[in-house]
Amino acid sequence: MEKHILSKSTFIKGMQCNKALYYHKHNRELRDELSATQEAIFAQGTSVGELAQELYPGGVDCSPESYYDFQAAVIKTQEEIEKGTTVIYEAAFQYNGVLAVLDILVKHKDGWRAYEVKSSTSVSEIYELDATIQYYTITNSGINLKDISIVHINNKYVKKGSIDVNKLFTIESVKERVLQLLPSIPNQVNHLKNILQQPEAPTRDIGPHCNSPYPCDFIGHCWKHVPAYSIFNIARLNAAKKFELYENNILHLKDIPEAFPLNDNQWMQVQSEVRNETFINKETIHTFIQDLNYPIYHLDFETFTSAVPIFDNSRPYQQLVFQYSLHIESKDGKVEHKEFLAETNGIDPRIHFIKSLIANCGNKGDILVYNISFERSKLFDLIEFSPKHKVPILKIINRLKDLMIPFRERWYYTPKMQGSYSIKKVLPALFPELTYQNLTIQDGGTASNTFANMLQGNFKGDIEQTKKDLLAYCALDTLAMVKILEKLKEIYK
Numbered sequence: 001m002e003k004h005i006l007s008k009s010t011f012i013k014g015m016q017c018n019k020a021l022y023y024h025k026h027n028r029e030l031r032d033e034l035s036a037t038q039e040a041i042f043a044q045g046t047s048v049g050e051l052a053q054e055l056y057p058g059g060v061d062c063s064p065e066s067y068y069d070f071q072a073a074v075i076k077t078q079e080e081i082e083k084g085t086t087v088i089y090e091a092a093f094q095y096n097g098v099l100a101v102l103d104i105l106v107k108h109k110d111g112w113r114a115y116e117v118k119s120s121t122s123v124s125e126i127y128e129l130d131a132t133i134q135y136y137t138i139t140n141s142g143i144n145l146k147d148i149s150i151v152h153i154n155n156k157y158v159k160k161g162s163i164d165v166n167k168l169f170t171i172e173s174v175k176e177r178v179l180q181l182l183p184s185i186p187n188q189v190n191h192l193k194n195i196l197q198q199p200e201a202p203t204r205d206i207g208p209h210c211n212s213p214y215p216c217d218f219i220g221h222c223w224k225h226v227p228a229y230s231i232f233n234i235a236r237l238n239a240a241k242k243f244e245l246y247e248n249n250i251l252h253l254k255d256i257p258e259a260f261p262l263n264d265n266q267w268m269q270v271q272s273e274v275r276n277e278t279f280i281n282k283e284t285i286h287t288f289i290q291d292l293n294y295p296i297y298h299l300d301f302e303t304f305t306s307a308v309p310i311f312d313n314s315r316p317y318q319q320l321v322f323q324y325s326l327h328i329e330s331k332d333g334k335v336e337h338k339e340f341l342a343e344t345n346g347i348d349p350r351i352h353f354i355k356s357l358i359a360n361c362g363n364k365g366d367i368l369v370y371n372i373s374f375e376r377s378k379l380f381d382l383i384e385f386s387p388k389h390k391v392p393i394l395k396i397i398n399r400l401k402d403l404m405i406p407f408r409e410r411w412y413y414t415p416k417m418q419g420s421y422s423i424k425k426v427l428p429a430l431f432p433e434l435t436y437q438n439l440t441i442q443d444g445g446t447a448s449n450t451f452a453n454m455l456q457g458n459f460k461g462d463i464e465q466t467k468k469d470l471l472a473y474c475a476l477d478t479l480a481m482v483k484i485l486e487k488l489k490e491i492y493k
Protein backbone atom coordinates (compact mmCIF):
# COMPACT_ATOMS: atom_id res chain seq x y z
CA MET A 1 0.00 0.00 0.00
CA GLU A 2 1.33 3.42 -0.92
CA LYS A 3 1.98 5.92 1.82
CA HIS A 4 -0.85 8.37 2.34
CA ILE A 5 -0.60 11.94 1.04
CA LEU A 6 -2.98 13.58 3.47
CA SER A 7 -3.99 12.60 6.98
CA LYS A 8 -7.06 13.83 8.79
CA SER A 9 -4.98 16.45 10.63
CA THR A 10 -3.09 17.65 7.54
CA PHE A 11 -6.41 17.93 5.69
CA ILE A 12 -7.70 20.17 8.51
CA LYS A 13 -4.44 22.14 8.44
CA GLY A 14 -4.77 22.63 4.68
CA MET A 15 -8.37 23.78 5.06
CA GLN A 16 -7.14 26.41 7.54
CA CYS A 17 -4.31 27.56 5.26
CA ASN A 18 -2.82 25.98 2.12
CA LYS A 19 0.55 27.44 2.93
CA ALA A 20 0.56 25.87 6.41
CA LEU A 21 -0.09 22.48 4.80
CA TYR A 22 2.72 23.02 2.28
CA TYR A 23 5.18 24.11 4.98
CA HIS A 24 4.15 21.19 7.17
CA LYS A 25 5.08 18.74 4.40
CA HIS A 26 8.04 20.48 2.81
CA ASN A 27 9.45 23.09 5.20
CA ARG A 28 9.17 21.66 8.70
CA GLU A 29 12.26 23.61 9.77
CA LEU A 30 10.15 26.80 9.72
CA ARG A 31 7.87 25.51 12.45
CA ASP A 32 7.62 27.29 15.82
CA GLU A 33 8.72 25.47 18.95
CA LEU A 34 5.88 23.98 20.96
CA SER A 35 5.16 25.91 24.15
CA ALA A 36 4.87 24.05 27.47
CA THR A 37 1.15 24.86 27.46
CA GLN A 38 0.63 23.34 23.98
CA GLU A 39 2.55 20.21 25.03
CA ALA A 40 0.32 19.91 28.11
CA ILE A 41 -2.81 20.22 25.91
CA PHE A 42 -1.58 17.41 23.61
CA ALA A 43 -0.72 15.18 26.57
CA GLN A 44 -4.16 15.82 28.03
CA GLY A 45 -5.80 14.88 24.69
CA THR A 46 -3.97 11.53 24.68
CA SER A 47 -5.03 10.60 28.21
CA VAL A 48 -8.67 11.59 27.51
CA GLY A 49 -8.62 9.40 24.38
CA GLU A 50 -7.36 6.42 26.37
CA LEU A 51 -10.00 6.92 29.05
CA ALA A 52 -12.79 7.14 26.46
CA GLN A 53 -11.88 3.61 25.29
CA GLU A 54 -13.47 2.42 28.54
CA LEU A 55 -16.86 3.42 27.06
CA TYR A 56 -16.45 0.39 24.80
CA PRO A 57 -14.11 -1.93 26.70
CA GLY A 58 -12.29 -4.99 25.43
CA GLY A 59 -11.40 -3.59 22.01
CA VAL A 60 -8.35 -4.31 19.87
CA ASP A 61 -5.85 -1.49 19.50
CA CYS A 62 -4.67 -1.09 15.91
CA SER A 63 -2.10 1.67 16.62
CA PRO A 64 1.00 1.18 14.46
CA GLU A 65 4.22 0.10 16.14
CA SER A 66 6.04 2.99 14.54
CA TYR A 67 4.54 6.43 13.97
CA TYR A 68 5.65 6.18 10.33
CA ASP A 69 3.90 2.89 9.61
CA PHE A 70 0.23 3.74 9.42
CA GLN A 71 -0.19 1.50 6.39
CA ALA A 72 0.43 -1.50 8.70
CA ALA A 73 -2.34 -0.11 10.94
CA VAL A 74 -4.70 0.07 7.94
CA ILE A 75 -3.99 -3.59 7.13
CA LYS A 76 -4.39 -4.63 10.78
CA THR A 77 -7.74 -2.79 11.01
CA GLN A 78 -8.97 -4.61 7.90
CA GLU A 79 -7.86 -7.95 9.33
CA GLU A 80 -9.66 -7.29 12.62
CA ILE A 81 -12.87 -6.38 10.79
CA GLU A 82 -12.64 -9.56 8.73
CA LYS A 83 -11.99 -11.58 11.90
CA GLY A 84 -15.23 -10.31 13.41
CA THR A 85 -13.74 -7.94 16.01
CA THR A 86 -16.50 -5.60 17.14
CA VAL A 87 -14.56 -2.90 19.02
CA ILE A 88 -11.44 -1.37 17.44
CA TYR A 89 -9.34 1.45 18.88
CA GLU A 90 -7.26 3.66 16.59
CA ALA A 91 -8.94 2.08 13.56
CA ALA A 92 -7.01 3.19 10.45
CA PHE A 93 -8.42 3.59 6.94
CA GLN A 94 -6.92 4.88 3.72
CA TYR A 95 -8.73 5.98 0.58
CA ASN A 96 -7.64 8.19 -2.34
CA GLY A 97 -4.37 9.03 -0.55
CA VAL A 98 -6.13 10.13 2.65
CA LEU A 99 -5.43 8.41 5.95
CA ALA A 100 -7.99 8.59 8.76
CA VAL A 101 -7.35 7.13 12.19
CA LEU A 102 -10.54 6.88 14.18
CA ASP A 103 -10.46 6.73 17.99
CA ILE A 104 -13.13 4.03 18.42
CA LEU A 105 -15.02 1.93 15.87
CA VAL A 106 -17.82 -0.25 17.25
CA LYS A 107 -20.05 -2.82 15.57
CA HIS A 108 -23.43 -2.51 17.23
CA LYS A 109 -26.40 -4.78 16.46
CA ASP A 110 -27.57 -2.38 13.75
CA GLY A 111 -24.14 -1.78 12.18
CA TRP A 112 -20.83 0.09 12.56
CA ARG A 113 -20.65 3.35 14.47
CA ALA A 114 -17.65 5.67 14.60
CA TYR A 115 -16.58 7.67 17.66
CA GLU A 116 -14.03 10.46 17.56
CA VAL A 117 -12.87 11.63 21.00
CA LYS A 118 -12.18 15.30 21.80
CA SER A 119 -11.01 16.70 25.11
CA SER A 120 -13.12 19.85 24.68
CA THR A 121 -16.56 20.33 26.17
CA SER A 122 -18.67 20.84 23.03
CA VAL A 123 -18.84 20.09 19.30
CA SER A 124 -17.37 22.84 17.12
CA GLU A 125 -17.53 23.38 13.34
CA ILE A 126 -13.99 22.13 12.93
CA TYR A 127 -14.89 18.87 14.67
CA GLU A 128 -17.72 18.41 12.19
CA LEU A 129 -15.27 18.85 9.32
CA ASP A 130 -12.87 16.47 11.08
CA ALA A 131 -15.66 13.87 11.34
CA THR A 132 -16.53 14.41 7.67
CA ILE A 133 -13.06 13.53 6.39
CA GLN A 134 -13.17 10.45 8.66
CA TYR A 135 -16.58 9.47 7.29
CA TYR A 136 -15.38 10.01 3.70
CA THR A 137 -12.35 7.78 4.20
CA ILE A 138 -14.05 5.06 6.24
CA THR A 139 -17.16 4.67 4.07
CA ASN A 140 -15.11 4.70 0.86
CA SER A 141 -13.00 1.93 2.39
CA GLY A 142 -16.10 -0.26 2.39
CA ILE A 143 -17.49 0.25 5.92
CA ASN A 144 -21.11 1.29 5.91
CA LEU A 145 -21.30 3.63 8.91
CA LYS A 146 -24.64 3.73 10.66
CA ASP A 147 -23.56 6.79 12.60
CA ILE A 148 -20.59 9.00 13.45
CA SER A 149 -20.29 10.86 16.75
CA ILE A 150 -18.03 13.21 18.62
CA VAL A 151 -17.29 12.04 22.15
CA HIS A 152 -16.53 15.08 24.28
CA ILE A 153 -16.18 15.99 27.93
CA ASN A 154 -19.33 16.75 29.92
CA ASN A 155 -18.34 19.75 32.02
CA LYS A 156 -21.35 19.31 34.33
CA TYR A 157 -20.01 15.99 35.59
CA VAL A 158 -19.01 16.04 39.26
CA LYS A 159 -16.58 13.36 40.36
CA LYS A 160 -17.74 11.22 43.28
CA GLY A 161 -15.44 8.25 43.83
CA SER A 162 -13.99 6.58 40.73
CA ILE A 163 -14.49 8.22 37.35
CA ASP A 164 -17.76 7.20 35.71
CA VAL A 165 -16.87 7.34 32.02
CA ASN A 166 -20.52 7.16 31.00
CA LYS A 167 -21.16 10.42 32.84
CA LEU A 168 -17.79 12.06 32.13
CA PHE A 169 -18.32 11.83 28.37
CA THR A 170 -21.14 13.06 26.16
CA ILE A 171 -21.68 11.27 22.84
CA GLU A 172 -23.12 13.58 20.19
CA SER A 173 -24.01 12.34 16.71
CA VAL A 174 -22.79 14.64 13.91
CA LYS A 175 -23.92 12.48 11.00
CA GLU A 176 -26.51 14.96 9.73
CA ARG A 177 -23.92 17.75 9.45
CA VAL A 178 -21.35 15.32 8.02
CA LEU A 179 -23.72 14.40 5.20
CA GLN A 180 -24.15 18.09 4.39
CA LEU A 181 -20.38 18.67 4.22
CA LEU A 182 -19.54 15.42 2.45
CA PRO A 183 -20.18 16.44 -1.22
CA SER A 184 -17.42 19.09 -1.08
CA ILE A 185 -14.75 16.72 0.30
CA PRO A 186 -13.51 15.08 -2.96
CA ASN A 187 -12.72 18.47 -4.55
CA GLN A 188 -11.08 19.73 -1.38
CA VAL A 189 -8.92 16.60 -1.15
CA ASN A 190 -7.81 16.93 -4.78
CA HIS A 191 -7.09 20.63 -4.35
CA LEU A 192 -4.89 20.03 -1.30
CA LYS A 193 -3.07 17.16 -3.01
CA ASN A 194 -2.31 19.48 -5.95
CA ILE A 195 -0.97 22.15 -3.59
CA LEU A 196 1.49 19.64 -2.17
CA GLN A 197 2.84 18.82 -5.62
CA GLN A 198 3.66 22.41 -6.51
CA PRO A 199 7.34 23.37 -6.61
CA GLU A 200 6.83 26.32 -4.26
CA ALA A 201 4.66 27.21 -1.31
CA PRO A 202 1.41 28.97 -2.21
CA THR A 203 1.35 32.70 -1.56
CA ARG A 204 -0.97 33.50 1.28
CA ASP A 205 -0.66 36.55 3.47
CA ILE A 206 -1.28 36.52 7.21
CA GLY A 207 -4.87 36.97 8.36
CA PRO A 208 -7.41 35.97 10.97
CA HIS A 209 -7.01 32.40 9.68
CA CYS A 210 -3.55 32.24 11.35
CA ASN A 211 -5.25 31.67 14.68
CA SER A 212 -8.52 30.12 13.66
CA PRO A 213 -9.55 27.44 14.26
CA TYR A 214 -6.10 26.64 15.68
CA PRO A 215 -2.98 28.78 16.28
CA CYS A 216 -0.75 27.96 13.28
CA ASP A 217 2.68 26.36 13.78
CA PHE A 218 4.31 28.86 11.41
CA ILE A 219 3.34 32.18 12.99
CA GLY A 220 6.97 32.92 13.92
CA HIS A 221 7.94 32.64 10.26
CA CYS A 222 4.98 34.30 8.53
CA TRP A 223 4.56 37.14 11.01
CA LYS A 224 8.22 38.13 11.27
CA HIS A 225 7.62 41.36 9.32
CA VAL A 226 5.15 42.49 12.00
CA PRO A 227 6.90 44.54 14.71
CA ALA A 228 6.77 43.25 18.29
CA TYR A 229 4.51 46.21 19.12
CA SER A 230 2.11 46.98 16.29
CA ILE A 231 -1.50 47.70 15.39
CA PHE A 232 -2.18 44.09 16.39
CA ASN A 233 -1.60 45.16 20.02
CA ILE A 234 -4.31 47.80 20.09
CA ALA A 235 -6.45 46.84 23.04
CA ARG A 236 -9.95 45.52 22.33
CA LEU A 237 -9.75 46.27 18.62
CA ASN A 238 -11.43 43.48 16.71
CA ALA A 239 -9.51 41.35 14.23
CA ALA A 240 -11.43 42.71 11.22
CA LYS A 241 -10.31 46.29 11.97
CA LYS A 242 -6.74 45.22 12.66
CA PHE A 243 -6.55 43.46 9.30
CA GLU A 244 -8.23 46.44 7.60
CA LEU A 245 -5.26 48.53 8.79
CA TYR A 246 -2.80 45.80 7.83
CA GLU A 247 -4.24 45.52 4.32
CA ASN A 248 -3.66 49.25 3.97
CA ASN A 249 0.01 48.68 4.83
CA ILE A 250 -0.33 50.16 8.29
CA LEU A 251 1.64 48.30 10.92
CA HIS A 252 2.85 51.05 13.27
CA LEU A 253 0.50 52.93 15.56
CA LYS A 254 1.90 56.24 14.35
CA ASP A 255 0.59 55.56 10.83
CA ILE A 256 -3.07 55.12 11.78
CA PRO A 257 -5.13 57.80 9.98
CA GLU A 258 -7.05 60.18 12.22
CA ALA A 259 -10.34 59.20 10.63
CA PHE A 260 -9.92 55.56 11.55
CA PRO A 261 -12.69 54.47 13.96
CA LEU A 262 -11.09 53.81 17.36
CA ASN A 263 -12.65 54.38 20.78
CA ASP A 264 -11.26 56.89 23.31
CA ASN A 265 -9.03 54.38 25.10
CA GLN A 266 -7.65 53.08 21.82
CA TRP A 267 -6.83 56.64 20.72
CA MET A 268 -5.19 57.21 24.07
CA GLN A 269 -3.00 54.18 23.43
CA VAL A 270 -2.08 55.51 19.98
CA GLN A 271 -1.40 59.06 21.22
CA SER A 272 0.64 57.79 24.14
CA GLU A 273 2.85 55.82 21.75
CA VAL A 274 3.16 58.58 19.15
CA ARG A 275 4.01 61.30 21.68
CA ASN A 276 5.76 59.00 24.17
CA GLU A 277 3.41 60.41 26.75
CA THR A 278 2.08 59.05 30.05
CA PHE A 279 -1.54 59.74 30.90
CA ILE A 280 -2.50 60.04 34.55
CA ASN A 281 -5.91 60.91 35.94
CA LYS A 282 -4.85 62.17 39.38
CA GLU A 283 -8.36 62.79 40.68
CA THR A 284 -9.71 59.30 40.12
CA ILE A 285 -6.49 57.74 41.42
CA HIS A 286 -6.78 59.96 44.49
CA THR A 287 -10.34 58.74 45.14
CA PHE A 288 -9.23 55.12 44.65
CA ILE A 289 -6.39 55.47 47.18
CA GLN A 290 -8.53 57.37 49.70
CA ASP A 291 -11.06 54.58 49.60
CA LEU A 292 -8.56 51.91 50.74
CA ASN A 293 -8.65 50.60 54.31
CA TYR A 294 -5.53 49.40 56.12
CA PRO A 295 -4.05 46.92 56.66
CA ILE A 296 -4.10 46.12 52.95
CA TYR A 297 -3.84 42.44 52.05
CA HIS A 298 -2.37 42.02 48.56
CA LEU A 299 -3.60 38.61 47.49
CA ASP A 300 -3.11 36.39 44.44
CA PHE A 301 -4.28 32.83 43.70
CA GLU A 302 -2.85 30.20 41.40
CA THR A 303 -5.08 27.44 40.04
CA PHE A 304 -4.76 24.31 37.95
CA THR A 305 -7.27 22.45 35.80
CA SER A 306 -7.63 18.97 34.47
CA ALA A 307 -9.94 17.61 31.76
CA VAL A 308 -10.57 14.56 33.92
CA PRO A 309 -11.28 15.67 37.50
CA ILE A 310 -8.69 14.45 39.99
CA PHE A 311 -10.54 15.13 43.24
CA ASP A 312 -14.03 14.30 44.43
CA ASN A 313 -16.51 17.16 44.22
CA SER A 314 -14.80 18.79 41.27
CA ARG A 315 -15.77 19.10 37.62
CA PRO A 316 -13.80 18.74 34.37
CA TYR A 317 -11.68 21.83 33.72
CA GLN A 318 -12.71 23.39 37.03
CA GLN A 319 -9.96 25.75 38.17
CA LEU A 320 -8.83 24.47 41.56
CA VAL A 321 -6.77 26.68 43.84
CA PHE A 322 -3.42 25.28 44.93
CA GLN A 323 -1.38 28.31 45.92
CA TYR A 324 -1.66 31.86 47.17
CA SER A 325 0.66 34.69 48.06
CA LEU A 326 -0.26 37.43 50.49
CA HIS A 327 1.66 40.63 51.21
CA ILE A 328 0.16 42.43 54.20
CA GLU A 329 0.84 46.16 54.21
CA SER A 330 0.19 48.18 57.35
CA LYS A 331 -0.48 51.90 57.39
CA ASP A 332 3.06 52.68 58.64
CA GLY A 333 4.47 51.01 55.50
CA LYS A 334 5.56 47.70 57.06
CA VAL A 335 5.03 44.73 54.75
CA GLU A 336 4.75 41.12 55.88
CA HIS A 337 4.61 38.13 53.52
CA LYS A 338 2.58 34.92 53.92
CA GLU A 339 2.07 32.15 51.40
CA PHE A 340 0.58 28.74 50.81
CA LEU A 341 1.51 26.00 48.39
CA ALA A 342 -0.40 22.72 48.40
CA GLU A 343 1.30 19.39 48.86
CA THR A 344 1.57 17.19 45.79
CA ASN A 345 0.80 13.98 47.70
CA GLY A 346 -2.62 13.42 46.12
CA ILE A 347 -4.60 15.19 48.86
CA ASP A 348 -7.22 17.70 47.70
CA PRO A 349 -5.54 21.11 48.23
CA ARG A 350 -8.75 23.01 48.86
CA ILE A 351 -9.38 22.41 52.58
CA HIS A 352 -5.80 23.31 53.57
CA PHE A 353 -5.96 26.31 51.26
CA ILE A 354 -9.20 27.54 52.87
CA LYS A 355 -7.94 27.10 56.43
CA SER A 356 -4.64 28.81 55.69
CA LEU A 357 -6.29 31.70 53.85
CA ILE A 358 -8.84 32.35 56.59
CA ALA A 359 -6.10 32.27 59.24
CA ASN A 360 -3.86 34.70 57.33
CA CYS A 361 -6.43 37.22 56.09
CA GLY A 362 -7.28 38.62 59.54
CA ASN A 363 -10.62 40.30 59.89
CA LYS A 364 -10.17 43.91 58.92
CA GLY A 365 -8.67 45.90 56.09
CA ASP A 366 -9.15 45.62 52.34
CA ILE A 367 -8.04 42.60 50.36
CA LEU A 368 -6.58 43.83 47.13
CA VAL A 369 -6.47 41.51 44.13
CA TYR A 370 -5.59 42.09 40.49
CA ASN A 371 -8.68 41.19 38.45
CA ILE A 372 -11.33 40.70 41.10
CA SER A 373 -13.58 38.42 39.06
CA PHE A 374 -10.99 35.63 39.15
CA GLU A 375 -10.32 35.50 42.90
CA ARG A 376 -14.00 36.16 43.72
CA SER A 377 -15.23 33.28 41.57
CA LYS A 378 -12.64 30.91 43.08
CA LEU A 379 -13.79 31.93 46.57
CA PHE A 380 -17.42 31.22 45.67
CA ASP A 381 -16.29 27.81 44.36
CA LEU A 382 -14.65 27.19 47.74
CA ILE A 383 -17.94 27.97 49.51
CA GLU A 384 -19.68 25.43 47.29
CA PHE A 385 -16.95 22.92 48.09
CA SER A 386 -16.98 23.55 51.85
CA PRO A 387 -20.26 25.15 52.95
CA LYS A 388 -19.18 25.07 56.60
CA HIS A 389 -16.60 27.78 55.75
CA LYS A 390 -19.20 29.96 54.05
CA VAL A 391 -19.23 32.77 56.64
CA PRO A 392 -15.46 33.42 56.84
CA ILE A 393 -15.07 33.08 53.06
CA LEU A 394 -17.93 35.52 52.48
CA LYS A 395 -16.19 37.97 54.82
CA ILE A 396 -13.07 37.71 52.63
CA ILE A 397 -15.17 38.22 49.48
CA ASN A 398 -16.77 41.32 50.97
CA ARG A 399 -13.34 42.85 51.63
CA LEU A 400 -12.04 42.38 48.06
CA LYS A 401 -11.03 45.39 45.94
CA ASP A 402 -9.48 45.44 42.49
CA LEU A 403 -6.08 47.02 41.85
CA MET A 404 -6.51 46.41 38.12
CA ILE A 405 -9.19 49.12 37.83
CA PRO A 406 -6.85 52.16 37.57
CA PHE A 407 -5.06 50.46 34.68
CA ARG A 408 -8.04 48.88 32.97
CA GLU A 409 -9.85 52.23 33.05
CA ARG A 410 -6.66 53.97 31.83
CA TRP A 411 -6.42 56.26 34.86
CA TYR A 412 -2.74 55.49 34.59
CA TYR A 413 -1.28 54.60 31.22
CA THR A 414 2.31 54.68 29.96
CA PRO A 415 3.50 53.79 26.44
CA LYS A 416 5.41 50.83 27.90
CA MET A 417 2.12 49.14 28.86
CA GLN A 418 1.57 48.64 25.12
CA GLY A 419 -2.20 48.59 25.39
CA SER A 420 -2.27 45.96 28.13
CA TYR A 421 -3.42 46.28 31.73
CA SER A 422 -2.17 42.82 32.67
CA ILE A 423 0.09 42.87 35.73
CA LYS A 424 2.78 41.24 33.57
CA LYS A 425 2.92 44.42 31.46
CA VAL A 426 2.06 47.01 34.11
CA LEU A 427 4.81 45.94 36.54
CA PRO A 428 7.81 46.23 34.18
CA ALA A 429 6.33 49.43 32.71
CA LEU A 430 6.40 51.04 36.16
CA PHE A 431 9.40 49.20 37.64
CA PRO A 432 11.75 47.99 34.89
CA GLU A 433 13.98 46.35 37.51
CA LEU A 434 11.11 44.12 38.71
CA THR A 435 10.68 41.65 35.93
CA TYR A 436 9.31 38.13 35.68
CA GLN A 437 12.05 37.32 33.19
CA ASN A 438 14.56 36.42 35.89
CA LEU A 439 12.26 33.76 37.29
CA THR A 440 12.23 30.08 36.30
CA ILE A 441 8.42 30.14 36.26
CA GLN A 442 7.26 33.32 34.55
CA ASP A 443 3.55 32.94 33.93
CA GLY A 444 0.39 31.47 35.41
CA GLY A 445 0.00 28.87 32.63
CA THR A 446 3.42 27.37 33.37
CA ALA A 447 2.73 27.46 37.14
CA SER A 448 -0.57 25.68 36.58
CA ASN A 449 0.84 22.98 34.25
CA THR A 450 3.85 22.43 36.52
CA PHE A 451 1.71 21.87 39.58
CA ALA A 452 -0.75 19.62 37.69
CA ASN A 453 2.17 17.50 36.44
CA MET A 454 3.62 17.21 39.94
CA LEU A 455 0.21 16.21 41.29
CA GLN A 456 -0.31 13.54 38.64
CA GLY A 457 3.20 12.13 39.04
CA ASN A 458 4.24 13.22 35.53
CA PHE A 459 6.84 15.75 36.63
CA LYS A 460 10.44 14.85 35.80
CA GLY A 461 12.37 17.78 37.34
CA ASP A 462 13.59 18.64 40.84
CA ILE A 463 10.41 18.83 42.92
CA GLU A 464 11.86 20.76 45.88
CA GLN A 465 13.46 23.39 43.62
CA THR A 466 10.29 23.65 41.55
CA LYS A 467 8.21 24.29 44.64
CA LYS A 468 10.57 27.16 45.45
CA ASP A 469 10.15 28.43 41.87
CA LEU A 470 6.36 28.33 42.22
CA LEU A 471 6.54 30.25 45.49
CA ALA A 472 8.89 32.83 43.95
CA TYR A 473 6.55 33.35 40.99
CA CYS A 474 3.40 33.86 43.04
CA ALA A 475 5.25 36.05 45.57
CA LEU A 476 6.31 38.40 42.78
CA ASP A 477 2.67 38.83 41.76
CA THR A 478 1.72 40.24 45.16
CA LEU A 479 5.00 42.11 45.66
CA ALA A 480 4.20 43.70 42.29
CA MET A 481 0.86 44.82 43.70
CA VAL A 482 2.56 46.44 46.72
CA LYS A 483 4.91 48.31 44.38
CA ILE A 484 2.16 49.31 41.98
CA LEU A 485 0.06 50.70 44.81
CA GLU A 486 3.13 52.56 46.06
CA LYS A 487 3.43 54.16 42.62
CA LEU A 488 -0.22 55.22 42.67
CA LYS A 489 0.26 56.74 46.12
CA GLU A 490 3.31 58.68 44.89
CA ILE A 491 1.22 60.31 42.17
CA TYR A 492 -1.22 61.50 44.74
CA LYS A 493 1.59 62.91 46.93
Ligand code: SF4
Nearest residue numbers: 017020210216218222
Ligand atom coordinates in the same frame (compact mmCIF):
# COMPACT_ATOMS: atom_id res chain seq x y z
S1 SF4 B 1 1.02 31.70 9.86
FE1 SF4 B 1 -0.87 32.17 8.76
S2 SF4 B 1 -0.25 32.49 6.64
FE2 SF4 B 1 1.46 31.47 7.65
S3 SF4 B 1 1.16 29.34 7.23
FE3 SF4 B 1 0.18 29.75 9.17
S4 SF4 B 1 -1.94 30.22 8.73
FE4 SF4 B 1 -0.80 30.34 6.80
